Amino acid sequence: MAVAPHTFEDLRAATLSDVDPEIADLLGQELERERGEIELIASENFTWPATLEAAGSVPTNKYSEGYPGRRYYGGCEIVDEIEQLAIDRARTLFDAQHANVQPHAGAQTNMAVYFACLEPGDTILSLSLSHGGHLTHGLKVNFSGRLYDIQHYGVSRETSLVDYDDVLRLAKEHRPKLIVCGGSAYPRTVETLRFREIADEVGALLLCDMAHFAGLVAAGIQPNPVADCDFVTSTTHKTLAGPRGGFILCREEHAQAVDRAVFPGMQGGPLNHVIAAKATCFKIAATEPFREYQQQIRTNADALAETLQEGGVEVLTGGTDTHLLLIDLRRSEWSGKDAEERLAKAGITVNRNTIPFDERPPTIASGVRLGTPAVTMRGFDEDDIREVGRIIVSVLSQGADLEALAARSAALCERRPLYPEMDAFPTFGAAGA
Ligand code: DSN
Numbered sequence: 221m222a223v224a225p226h227t228f229e230d231l232r233a234a235t236l237s238d239v240d241p242e243i244a245d246l247l248g249q250e251l252e253r254e255r256g257e258i259e260l261i262a263s264e265n266f267t268w269p270a271t272l273e274a275a276g277s278v279p280t281n282k283y284s285e286g287y288p289g290r291r292y293y294g295g296c297e298i299v300d301e302i303e304q305l306a307i308d309r310a311r312t313l314f315d316a317q318h319a320n321v322q323p324h325a326g327a328q329t330n331m332a333v334y335f336a337c338l339e340p341g342d343t344i345l346s347l348s349l350s351h352g353g354h355l356t357h358g359l360k361v362n363f364s365g366r367l368y369d370i371q372h373y374g375v376s377r378e379t380s381l382v383d384y385d386d387v388l389r390l391a392k393e394h395r396p397k398l399i400v401c402g403g404s405a406y407p408r409t410v411e412t413l414r415f416r417e418i419a420d421e422v423g424a425l426l427l428c429d430m431a432h433f434a435g436l437v438a439a440g441i442q443p444n445p446v447a448d449c450d451f452v453t454s455t456t457h458k459t460l461a462g463p464r465g466g467f468i469l470c471r472e473e474h475a476q477a478v479d480r481a482v483f484p485g486m487q488g489g490p491l492n493h494v495i496a497a498k499a500t501c502f503k504i505a506a507t508e509p510f511r512e513y514q515q516q517i518r519t520n521a522d523a524l525a526e527t528l529q530e531g532g533v534e535v536l537t538g539g540t541d542t543h544l545l546l547i548d549l550r551r552s553e554w555s556g557k558d559a560e561e562r563l564a565k566a567g568i569t570v571n572r573n574t575i576p577f578d579e580r581p582p583t584i585a586s587g588v589r590l591g592t593p594a595v596t597m598r599g600f601d602e603d604d605i606r607e608v609g610r611i612i613v614s615v616l617s618q619g620a621d622l623e624a625l626a627a628r629s630a631a632l633c634e635r636r637p638l639y640p641e642m643d644a645f646p647t648f649g650a651a652g653a
Contacts, residue, residue, distance in 0.1 A: 255638045258568045258608055258629050262544035262591025263404065263432065265461045266598060266638055268504060271497040275463045279492030285483060299492045306467075306495050309502035313438050316446045316469035321498050322482050322490045323466035326431045329453035330356040330400075331363060332468060333427050335481035337451075338397055340367045345396035345424070347382070348372035350574045350582070352406035354429060371396060375406075375576050380537045382406070384414045391422045402429035402445070405573050405589050407540040412448035427451040431466075433542050435459025435593065438505040439514035442542065450474060459517065459543050459593050461510075462501025465494045513596065517543045520592040520605040527609025533616055536575055536587070544591040547612075548575050554616060556585030563588070565622040566615045567629030568608070599636040607632060 225234040237244035288300040310319035347353035351374040358370030419426040428445035434454040436442035456462035536546040556572030575587035
């Protein structure tokens with residue numbers, strides 16, 4: 221349709237660009253932004269065309285409060301099958317006794333676990349945000365910090381690694397009801413067995429938030445936390461490369477409490493279109509090509525850490541066991557904010573990040589967090605990521621020609637096109653027309 225729709229009948233047949241050219245154009249612009257920048261935000265990824273298709277599908281129309289076979293609405297036969305497939309695939313992929321695939325995002329997964337096993341005022345022991353934790357692990361301005369008594373462990377000043385003896389000491393002192401491990405900016409393996417021993421010693425429950433490294437777990441590259449933990453929470457859109465969403469794995473004994481906490485405890489109607497896309501994401505994550513993709517994420521992360529250090533840029537803990545690493549700028553002339561802004565001018569997207577014992581506030585920060593899932597998804601190999609590392613080293617040097625560096629970033633993006641087939645998708649193809 222070339223002209224704006226005027227009637228109800230027109231609207232029922234119209235495409236997005238017919239109805240809302242402004243939004244269609246912005247979606248097209250976002251596609252071009254994603255294509256044209258080197259995306260190193262460690263929590264982001266470019267999901268598969270197959271999951272995009274599922275996420276943009278008709279179950280968005282369906283209400284289905286409840287769970288498969290136990291709904292409060294009619295007409296749920298098909299969405300029951302969709303959700304059951306997602307549950308079964310999640311359980312199989314991570315070898316879990318129970319899965320809840322309804323949480324809308326990562327924050328809701330942690331909220332549901334807290335609601336399932338804690339009362340307001342109960343004590344949680346978790347990694348502090350500035351040492352690599354997460355908002356929902358007890359930041360004062362977050363619901364978690366407002367509702368619960370939060371005690372934090374941190375990393376060692378010398379090694380920047382979790383000090384398990386100190387975690388045990390704090391656990392004995394504070395007797396938490398729940399210990400939380402995992403986080404958003406911890407580059408090394410989370411040793412869940414050590415946490416299990418500590419939890420058992422003080423009679424605490426254990427939650428691992430594996431949102432960042434779930435893809436590596438699915439591929440068998442990072443240890444699976446499920447056996448050691450009472451609860452495991454995750455998102456589907458980070459290393460796991462699925463749609464934006466969350467899911468919870470837990471032991472059977474907690475299944476009913478978790479399900480009740482999600483619905484009716486804190487969410488209403490599930491996002492059935494997103495649950496369909498989660499099912500597809502779990503199916504893909506069980507394949508050999510997915511394992512190879514995750515292996516390349518790891519190889520690229522190591523190559524990036526090495527190249528940065530060869531160029532004199534400090535990397536916290538000297539490297540990474542995962543997909544993410546932290547540049548430590550404390551001994552440089554730049555803050556995290558400076559670095560983020562300079563890198564953006566050179567065509568590289570990152571986020572500033574506090575590093576342990578940071579003296580700068582989070583809005584400025586002394587670190588930058590980098591991750592390789594998104595660039596690896598668009599096909600960057602070791603040579604490409606080494607070139608990215610050299611560009612970053614130059615950006616963080618005095619007198620860098622940021623325009624020339626941006627041209628080098630653009631050349632990499634051109635060589636490794638993102639979503640080359642996407643112009644065939646009607647929604648995006650019409651953008652800007
Ligand atoms: N905001 C995400 C991250 O960047 O790690 C975590 O929720």
